[in-house]
Amino acid sequence: MMKKISKSQFSQLFSNIDKSYQLFLPVELDGKVNFDLWQEGDKVNIEKLKTNISPKSFIFPQSETYMKFKRDGKKLKIDNVSGKKEDYVIFGVRHCDASSFKLLDNVFLEEPVDRLYEQRREKGTIVTMACFEPEENCFCTSFGIKPQTAPIEVDVTTWDLGESILWQSQTQKGEALTEKLNDILEDAANQDKAELNSLQESTKGKVKELPLAKLDPTKITGELKDLFDSEIWQELSERCLGCGSCTFVCPTCHCYDVSDFKGDAQTGERFRCWDSCMFSDFTLMAHGNIRKTQKERVRQRFMHKLVYYPNNHEGVYACVGCGRCVEKCPVHLDIVKVIKKLGGE
Amino acid sequence: MSCNCNEEHVNPLIPEIVVIKKMRVDTQDVTTFRVTKPGGGKPFEHMPGQCAMISVPPLGEAIFSITSSPTEKNFMEFSVKRCGEVTEYLHSLEVGSEIGVRGPYGNNFPVDDVLKGKDLLFIGGGIGLAPIRSVINYVMDNREDYGKVDILYGSRTPGDLVQSEDIFENWPSRPNTKVHLTVDHETEGWDGHVGFVPNYIKEIEFSTDKVALICGPPIMIKYSLQTLLEIGFKKEQIYTTLELKMKCGIGKCGRCNIGDKYVCKDGPVFRCDEIDELPDEY
Numbered sequence: 017m018m019k020k021i022s023k024s025q026f027s028q029l030f031s032n033i034d035k036s037y038q039l040f041l042p043v044e045l046d047g048k049v050n051f052d053l054w055q056e057g058d059k060v061n062i063e064k065l066k067t068n069i070s071p072k073s074f075i076f077p078q079s080e081t082y083m084k085f086k087r088d089g090k091k092l093k094i095d096n097v098s099g100k101k102e103d104y105v106i107f108g109v110r111h112c113d114a115s116s117f118k119l120l121d122n123v124f125l126e127e128p129v130d131r132l133y134e135q136r137r138e139k140g141t142i143v144t145m146a147c148f149e150p151e152e153n154c155f156c157t158s159f160g161i162k163p164q165t166a167p168i169e170v171d172v173t174t175w176d177l178g179e180s181i182l183w184q185s186q187t188q189k190g191e192a193l194t195e196k197l198n199d200i201l202e203d204a205a206n207q208d209k210a211e212l213n214s215l216q217e218s219t220k221g222k223v224k225e226l227p228l229a230k231l232d233p234t235k236i237t238g239e240l241k242d243l244f245d246s247e248i249w250q251e252l253s254e255r256c257l258g259c260g261s262c263t264f265v266c267p268t269c270h271c272y273d274v275s276d277f278k279g280d281a282q283t284g285e286r287f288r289c290w291d292s293c294m295f296s297d298f299t300l301m302a303h304g305n306i307r308k309t310q311k312e313r314v315r316q317r318f319m320h321k322l323v324y325y326p327n328n329h330e331g332v333y334a335c336v337g338c339g340r341c342v343e344k345c346p347v348h349l350d351i352v353k354v355i356k357k358l359g360g361e
Numbered sequence: 362m363s364c365n366c367n368e369e370h371v372n373p374l375i376p377e378i379v380v381i382k383k384m385r386v387d388t389q390d391v392t393t394f395r396v397t398k399p400g401g402g403k404p405f406e407h408m409p410g411q412c413a414m415i416s417v418p419p420l421g422e423a424i425f426s427i428t429s430s431p432t433e434k435n436f437m438e439f440s441v442k443r444c445g446e447v448t449e450y451l452h453s454l455e456v457g458s459e460i461g462v463r464g465p466y467g468n469n470f471p472v473d474d475v476l477k478g479k480d481l482l483f484i485g486g487g488i489g490l491a492p493i494r495s496v497i498n499y500v501m502d503n504r505e506d507y508g509k510v511d512i513l514y515g516s517r518t519p520g521d522l523v524q525s526e527d528i529f530e531n532w533p534s535r536p537n538t539k540v541h542l543t544v545d546h547e548t549e550g551w552d553g554h555v556g557f558v559p560n561y562i563k564e565i566e567f568s569t570d571k572v573a574l575i576c577g578p579p580i581m582i583k584y585s586l587q588t589l590l591e592i593g594f595k596k597e598q599i600y601t602t603l604e605l606k607m608k609c610g611i612g613k614c615g616r617c618n619i620g621d622k623y624v625c626k627d628g629p630v631f632r633c634d635e636i637d638e639l640p641d642e643y
Binding site for chain 2: 087092093123124132244245271272274291302306307
């Protein structure tokens with residue numbers, strides 16, 4: 017059953033969720049909006065489409081300690097650090113970002129299962145917020161994502177009707193959350209559903225008018241090796257600074273590093289953290305480096321998203337069209353340019 | 362995703378503790394480490410060609426091929442060349458020291474199907490004997506399952522030849538097994554063959570009805586492969602093993618890509634015609 021809640025009751029809504037879950041939602045601070053742990057008095061911003069950093073960090077944290085060690089003479093002791101324990105809700109995830117979770121699942125939940133990631137996925141309830149006004153840098157529809165309709169696997173999906181939001185649970189976890197909020201959620205009226213339908217219809221029209229609407233990765237054809245040997249990589253990579261911003265804001269980038277932190281002489285911990293294929297030492301070995309210049313690194317990133325990942329995952333591209341790289345790349349070298357150069361428009 | 366057992370699933374990145382039981386100094390920069398679990402026994406089973414991640418906190422982890430054969434029931438061995446931070450630290454340890462190990466990772470040489478009943482030609486260069494040795498000893502322990510065995514092994518100097526007991530004593534004494542050794546340059550005290558591995562392949566005039574397994578420095582692999590093709594081998598008869606930077610070993614950290622393959626799980630063993638399908642980035 018579709019539910020509804022007035023925005024004037026948001027504070028009550030968040031505080032009720034907060035009783036049973038850790039609640040993360042888009043909070044505005046110093047002009048930037050990012051997902052953060054909700055606290056009474058926070059400036060919650062559900063209008064902003066793209067948070068600065070994607071909510072990927074809740075299921076795949078930027079840095080995560082998973083092991084502690086202690087050396088005592090010749091003895092070595094290793095302790096497993098377990099993952100996320102608390103149930104949590106991420107409220108206000110956009111459909112592009114919600115779709116990225118599925119892409120990360122394909123990597124981390126494939127055997128052998130990444131248990132830290134699995135725990136975070138199990139503990140999390142994802143509440144999305146539909147987009148009725150996609151922005152000029154948005155191109156989620158190029159990857160089959162609908163801004164007005166949530167992917168079926170998200171737990172709860174919501175729509176902003178201005179004065180209120182509509183609330184629809186889609187999974188058991190979503191149902192469990194909805195039940196806890198029964199006191200303050202009311203049933204949506206037929207009139208609300210009609211309004212939703214008309215907003216969804218008008219969004220379908222708006223996305224067709226977006227500047228990047230014609231972007232179509234399926235038009236990239238050709239053999240893997242021919243695309244690999246394409247001349248575009250040299251030209252495109254010449255401007256790349258190797259800063260790695262694209263990989264850090266990207267909701268689908270999943271490469272990580274494993275490193276040890278030495279506490280004192282005897283103890284320390286091992287953590288994994290986001291890494292970037294744009295960095296020169298990413299593939300550096302004692303005997304040399306297989307990707308010596310930025311050309312090979314730029315090629316790796318985009319070939320991974322547009323060719324390698326789809327080859328390994330039933331044709332699904334490793335991009336959700338959120339447009340963060342389009343906004344953040346200091347030299348405007350983004351996936352949109354690459355898709356166009358490879359004939360995808 | 363859920364499970365009814367009360368045990369917590371094991372995080373595949375957590376290493377198991379093993380004890381260094383023996384350190385055999387092979388050359389000035391290669392030492393073979395023999396390890397067992399603290400109570401004895403191997404940390405896990407493996408097949409020839411597979412790799413394992415060795416952990417030496419607080420310096421991290423690195424991937425190594427397992428050089429002992431699966432037929433060795435009591436311990437596991439790794440030949441490690443000192444060339445980076447992790448390997449430097451490993452070499453500084455003493456017998457009795459505990460380290461971490463996790464694995465096995467990747468695929469293996471097809472010892473139980475394709476190689477069975479065939480004549481085998483092993484070609485190794487320097488520390489590249491490490492993964493090949495696991496196969497050779499597996500073959501030696503199941504000798505009747507395989508045909509003639511030729512082992513061609515070379516290094517820069519006689520002092521760089523690893524596993525001297527195997528190459529000088531154990532293997533040559535086995536039936537139907539020949540060991541051909543070579544070093545790059547004339548050295549005092551060496552009365553064996555002198556010359557690069559690819560040239561030696563040509564000189565010996567091997568028959569081409571064998572399966573060849575090559576491992577060594579990239580340049581040696583390249584020219585040995587070229588030579589084998591010149592003398593009539595087909596790419597489908599040749600296997601090699603690749604090595605790239607790895608962090609997770611389980612196909613997730615995104616580091617050992619060659620095209621859409623991950624060396625850690627789709628490799629490290631590739632047939633040479635399969636390598637042809639990959640983009641040139643290894």
